[in-house]
Amino acid sequence: MSRALDLRILVAVLTVAGLLVLPLFSHLTGNVFLLTLFTRIVIFALAAVSLNLIMGYGGMVSFGHAAYLGIGGYAVGILAAEDFGSGFVQWPVALLVSALFALVIGALSLRTRGVYFIMITLAFAQMAYYVASGMSRYGGDDGLTIYKRSTFDGLINLSNRIQFYYLCLFCLLGGVVLVWRIVNSRFGLVVQGLRSNEQRMQAIGFPATRYRLVCFVIAGTMCGLAGALLANNTDFISPAVMYWTRSGDLMVMVILGGMGSLFGPVVGAIVYLVLEEFLSQVTEYWALIMGPLLLLIVLFGRGGILGLLGRFSRG
Amino acid sequence: MLLVVEQFLNGLQFGLLLFLLAAGLTLVFGIMDLVNLAHGSLYMMGAYFVATFVAWSGSFILGIGLALGATLLLGIVLEVVALRHLYGRDHLDHVLATFGLILFFNDMVRLVWGPAGLALPLPSWLTVPVQIVPGVFYPAYRLAIIAVALAVALMLYVVVMRTRVGMLIRAGASNREMIGALGINIRLLYTLVFGLGAALAGLAGLMQAPILTVQIGMGENILILAFVIIVIGGIGSIRGAFVAAILVGMIDTLGRAFLPDLLRRILSSAAASTAAPALSSMLIYLLMAVILVARPEGLFPANRR
Numbered sequence: 001m002s003r004a005l006d007l008r009i010l011v012a013v014l015t016v017a018g019l020l021v022l023p024l025f026s027h028l029t030g031n032v033f034l035l036t037l038f039t040r041i042v043i044f045a046l047a048a049v050s051l052n053l054i055m056g057y058g059g060m061v062s063f064g065h066a067a068y069l070g071i072g073g074y075a076v077g078i079l080a081a082e083d084f085g086s087g088f089v090q091w092p093v094a095l096l097v098s099a100l101f102a103l104v105i106g107a108l109s110l111r112t113r114g115v116y117f118i119m120i121t122l123a124f125a126q127m128a129y130y131v132a133s134g135m136s137r138y139g140g141d142d143g144l145t146i147y148k149r150s151t152f153d154g155l156i157n158l159s160n161r162i163q164f165y166y167l168c169l170f171c172l173l174g175g176v177v178l179v180w181r182i183v184n185s186r187f188g189l190v191v192q193g194l195r196s197n198e199q200r201m202q203a204i205g206f207p208a209t210r211y212r213l214v215c216f217v218i219a220g221t222m223c224g225l226a227g228a229l230l231a232n233n234t235d236f237i238s239p240a241v242m243y244w245t246r247s248g249d250l251m252v253m254v255i256l257g258g259m260g261s262l263f264g265p266v267v268g269a270i271v272y273l274v275l276e277e278f279l280s281q282v283t284e285y286w287a288l289i290m291g292p293l294l295l296l297i298v299l300f301g302r303g304g305i306l307g308l309l310g311r312f313s314r315g
Numbered sequence: 316m317l318l319v320v321e322q323f324l325n326g327l328q329f330g331l332l333l334f335l336l337a338a339g340l341t342l343v344f345g346i347m348d349l350v351n352l353a354h355g356s357l358y359m360m361g362a363y364f365v366a367t368f369v370a371w372s373g374s375f376i377l378g379i380g381l382a383l384g385a386t387l388l389l390g391i392v393l394e395v396v397a398l399r400h401l402y403g404r405d406h407l408d409h410v411l412a413t414f415g416l417i418l419f420f421n422d423m424v425r426l427v428w429g430p431a432g433l434a435l436p437l438p439s440w441l442t443v444p445v446q447i448v449p450g451v452f453y454p455a456y457r458l459a460i461i462a463v464a465l466a467v468a469l470m471l472y473v474v475v476m477r478t479r480v481g482m483l484i485r486a487g488a489s490n491r492e493m494i495g496a497l498g499i500n501i502r503l504l505y506t507l508v509f510g511l512g513a514a515l516a517g518l519a520g521l522m523q524a525p526i527l528t529v530q531i532g533m534g535e536n537i538l539i540l541a542f543v544i545i546v547i548g549g550i551g552s553i554r555g556a557f558v559a560a561i562l563v564g565m566i567d568t569l570g571r572a573f574l575p576d577l578l579r580r581i582l583s584s585a586a587a588s589t590a591a592p593a594l595s596s597m598l599i600y601l602l603m604a605v606i607l608v609a610r611p612e613g614l615f616p617a618n619r620r
Contacts, residue, residue, distance in 0.1 A: 116613070
């Protein structure tokens with residue numbers, strides 16, 4: 001156990017502690033915007049954590065992960081529009097539909113490898129994007145306004161900022177714990193083994209595609225949950241959520257934070273979105289700085305922020 | 316019948332344009348093994364350059380020449396400054412870095428040219444309709460695009476298959492280390508190939524400029540189409556890119572033109588008019604999914620190491 005491990009654990013602990021006390025801080029300073037910003041960050045962090053499960057641990061680089069954000073969101077939005085306001089209906093449906101979508105596209109996509117896999121997942125996400133654009137009953141291109149957030153029979157009130165924030169945070173931490181448990185389980189080890197050497201794993205007798213597919217479906221479902229949260233957060237869902245640049249954003253968050261590290265995607269999401277927010281306050285042309293910054297991070301900071309921390313502490 | 320001929324030509328023109336874009340992408344991908352998401356930005360820059368240079372010089376042809384040179388130069392600078400350092404890295408690093416470049420280019424264009432799009436008027440000699448078969452007129456400019464793109468495709472074929480540089484390019488694609496060991500300046504070759512790819516993307520962008528509005532983000536939609544094409548065609552294969560580009564151009568154009576009528580025959584008119592636009596946008600992705608499921612390496616898999 002070197003200092004490297006300690007530093008990374010320290011960052012994780014500090015991040016969680018910071019996220020936990022954030023509502024208090026925002027209440028005391030009267031900075032409501034901070035809470036709004038971090039609610040969004042926590043939701044995207046959950047999506048990034050789910051992407052990291054397949055991309056970082058499973059070696060399945062999905063370039064269409066934002067599709068699940070949209071599917072989860074549209075499940076909530078459409079049910080709300082059809083007068084099924086209960087979260088006990090909306091959320092299970094959101095998860096189920098995301099899981100089914102992941103099952104179908106996973107079964108087809110996992111026949112390919114490498115760049116072809118990246119592109120076929122992208123193609124399916126684009127299809128979902130165009131389907132959503134074509135649903136004129138539910139807003140089509142313009143998106144769908146959600147007039148009432150999911151209700152949970154008085155158990156929790158999503159319209160209350162603080163309660164909603166903690167629900168999102170709870171889901172995020174639950175997601176991280178789930179990924180941690182999966183990664184250290186026999187199942188997770190098989191999936192990671194498949195990433196390193198598929199032939200060898202198959203020779204021992206593991207059915208590669210079946211393991212990968214289950215992993216793919218778990219990640220998709222988790223991201224569908226993030227989608228349901230996102231729709232409730234913005235009270236709005238539109239096809240733009242599924243556009244390929246969104247999937248790119250999610251990938252950037254994962255890589256930025258450190259792919260294949262448990263907490264990397266959370267750190268990545270925070271850094272990426274805070275930076276975006278900060279830079280866009282400084283200048284209208286924030287991407288002018290953000291773009292080259294990403295390039296520099298790739299050129300000089302291999303393994304993302306957590307990787308950098310690891311190397312830094314190893315000296 | 317009239318409409319069919321016209322749409323067929325539109326499809327051909329769009330397909331050839333996509334080929335220009337995809338050829339550069341597949342060269343860079345096949346030879347340097349670099350996933351370049353910023354390829355669409357070069358396409359956008361080509362369009363902005365031509366709109367600027369034509370307005371500045373007052374001559375359409377001169378503007379095109381200058382814009383072509385500018386994109387070539389931009390590509391070379393981009394390669395030397397940034398992308399050169401990414402060769403041999405993980406594909407994911409490429410995605411992240413070039414995604415950053417897209418952000419950069421979009422905002423730079425917004426800073427320099429402003430958020431509103433530009434329009435590029437055609438000179439009068441290119442706006443006249445040309446009679447191609449008796450009774451069928453087709454815009455001269457679109458015919459010019461078809462002619463130029465076909466000429467470039469032919470030239471590319473000759474350069475890659477019949478010249479020494481082309482031989483080196485092909486050799487570089489099949490075994491990088493070996494041609495370096497044989498004393499070829501591989502870095503220069505890579506810069507050259509990247510510049511060529513950038514110029515092709517710029518050419519596609521500048522030819523498209525008078526037809527569409529020149530605007531920020533115009534490269535992103537078409538970039539995805541170009542990726543779809545090189546994946547369908549088989550990465551690194553120019554022949555594959557050509558076939559796939561024509562296929563995608565045709566299916567996309569003809570789908571948009573005729574799918575609504577076809578659907579109206581089976582569905583109710585209201586259902587058809589809502590389903591048709593979404594379905595026709597989906598067609599090419601559907602095509603790609605089907606092809607990849609059937610042939611996971613694309614239609615013309617290039618020789619792998």
